[in-house]
Amino acid sequence: MREPVDSPFSPGADTPPRIWAGRSQQLNDWNSILRPRRISGIDERGRTFLGEAGVGKSSLVRTIARDAESRGDWVTDQIRIPLGSDPMQRLAGELLNLANKAGLSTRPRQELKAILARVSSIAAFGVSLELREGQEGDEPYVALTKLLVELGSAAMAQGVMVVVHLDEVQNISDEAALSQILTALGDALATEVTVTAPGGREILRHLPLAVYLTGLPEFEEMAHAQQGATFARRFLTNTLRPITDEDMQAALQGIVTEGWEIPDQHGGSDYVVLDPAARDAIVDLSKGEPFLFQLAGAYGWYAGDSDTITREDVLAGWSLVESEAVSHVCRILDRxxxxxxxxxxxxxxxxxxxxxxxxxxxxxxxxxxxxxxxxxxxxxxxxxxxxxxxxxxxxxxxxxxxxxxxxxxxxxx
Ligand SMILES: Nc1ncnc2c1ncn2[C@@H]1O[C@H](COP(=O)(O)OP(=O)(O)OP(=O)(O)O)[C@@H](O)[C@H]1O
Ligand SMILES: [Mg+2]
The missing domain is CATH 1.10.10 (Arc Repressor Mutant, subunit A)
Incomplete structure (x- = not known):
């Protein structure tokens, strides 16, 4: 019997839905370009994914983050920047978490201790208070860059990546904060460290560090206004487009032909299949929008409990979420x-x-x-x-x- 909890269309708290459509170019960029190049010490820019609400920016980077984690990389949580908050404080906190996970905080080096202390104070009090109190030591962005470099060097020794994901970056409305953040991340991406190659030769290489920024399209102008050409030199910006119908069909093909495995009541498994007509209805209603795709799929799944999701199920489910579909479009138009x-x-x-x-x-x-x-x-x-x-x-x-x-x-x- 199909139960709502088994729906592969529904996202989890911090995980993308299991039925995933398209974005192969961006996933391939991570797998075949960004990660291998950075792991081997070659420069590669940070990546910025921008686009309208619901186009799938956050989920795309969470999918990349999950892949990174499965390879043992050190990955930050999705660092969401609420409007009016201090983004440096959020980033400092997350980097400290990574430093803990990586075991940096237990290392006795004096210089590292000083960096961790400085970043801890930014995480606790934020940048504005810090600056007002005339804190001794590095500027906040310098301290964050130094910690990123320490993290990158430790990751390098283990053959893994450091992955940072800042989300809702359009909310960094304070120009000074935006400048600090972009400089901290950009400087770390540009940093070269000396390593000893086989044969004793000393060479310079970049750190195994990937930075992903996601947010609404306005961010690009904000970043350019703040950093001009430097931003373009350090970050590659990609405006996410809707998903093609072919990609949506392809994403649904497995559940159409093989079915989706769910547990049955006797400790075995059952298969839920999607009727081809139901697949076409989902694709047709979604109009290329990932948000609507998962909504149409999930509510089609919820609409019945038989082993086949029919076109009628999809339409019945959709009728419950029509107003959500309208809000989705209005959110974009109203902005x-x-x-x-x-x-x-x-x-x-x-x-x-x-x-x-x-x-x-x-x-x-x-x-x-x-x-x-x-x-x-x-x-x-x-x-x-x-x-x-x-x-x-x-x-x-x-x-x-x-x-x-x-x-x-x-x-x-
Ligand atoms: N490629 C995809 N395949 C299937 N579902 C997806 C895909 N991308 C995103 N989704 C789903 O679409 C919904 C919207 O995605 P997401 O939250 O990532 O969009 P966003 O661009 O970050 O939106 P916002 O600007 O509102 O933050 C989520 O429920 C997500 O699970
Ligand atoms: Mg988002």
Whole structure:
């Protein structure tokens, strides 16, 4: 019997759902580029994944973090930065946890002790109090860089990586704090240490350190305003796009063909299968949004207890979460600056084949296309909501569906 607790679509507290769609490029980047290069001492930038709410930024890095942990790497928790909090304090606390796990705190070196003491004080009191009290010692960012370098060196000796994940980075609204954080992490990424190669030669190498930053698209401009070209030199920024239908279908193929193993009541196992028509309904309703994909899948699973998830189950489940699907889209639309939202709405009024800049500008009430200024470019490059092809099109298919059709409502058939 299928029970809600067995749903492979539902995420856990800090774990991504087991049915996972797409993102192979980013996972491959970790597996085949970032980790092996850094482990062998070659420079590789930090990674920034930005994108609209629910596109799957946090889950992607938690998936990478789980892989890293399974290889024995030293991985921070997901360091969420609440608005108005002191991000240096949060980072200091997490790095101390890693230092404990790595056993650094028990080493007797005097210099290391001083670094740990300094970082402990940042973790306890935060940066602003620290600066106000005129604390002796290194600037906070210098202390954090030093601790990262110590962690990296210890990891290097064990052949593992240090992985740092800062989430909700757009909330680092304080410019001084943003500068300190980016400098601390960037300096650690750029640090080279001397090691002795076979044959006694001394060589310089980078540390086995990976830094992932995740957050809303606004972060890129904040970081550039703060650090300019230095940010681009130290972090590679990637705007996450929705998932393709093919990737969603592929993610569901296993449960369609082989079924999903669940425990039965007699200590054995049963298999739950997804009807092909149910699979198509999930893909169709999700519009490429990971958040909606897991919602449609989970509620389809919850809708019955038989061994087959039918299309009817998916539709019945979806009818319970329609308002959540609407909120998901509205969260994105409501955050847009007035002119960007106007542009999107004008675009939605025009038939999909006729969405030229001129037609959209006219629909938005501009005298000339030029008056739309940087708006189309921002919606394309920074937010990933539209693409400026010929004609213009929506990348964010849930936004399009919401503005141009009855979606998420479905007619019972
Ligand atoms: N590739 C994926 N396959 C399946 N489910 C996913 C995938 N990525 C994310 N999800 C699910 O989608 C939901 C939203 O993901 P997540 O919280 O990572 O998005 P986010 O971009 O961090 O959103 P926010 O901006 O609100 O923090 C989560 O429930 C997650 O489990
Ligand atoms: Mg998130």
């Amino acid at each position: 847009l600056p007035e002119r960007e939202r106007q542009f999107i709405e004008a675009m939605a009024q025009i038939d999909s084949g006729r969405r030229t800049l001129t037609a959209i500008a006219t629909a938005a009430g501009y005298a000339t296309p030029q008056q739309s200024g940087a708006v189309p470019q921002r919606l394309d490059q920074i937010r990933g909501i539209i693409s400026r092809g010929k004609p213009y099109a929506f990348r964010h298919r849930a936004v399009e569906a919401y503005l141009t059709t009855d979606w998420p409502r479905i007619e019972a058939d």
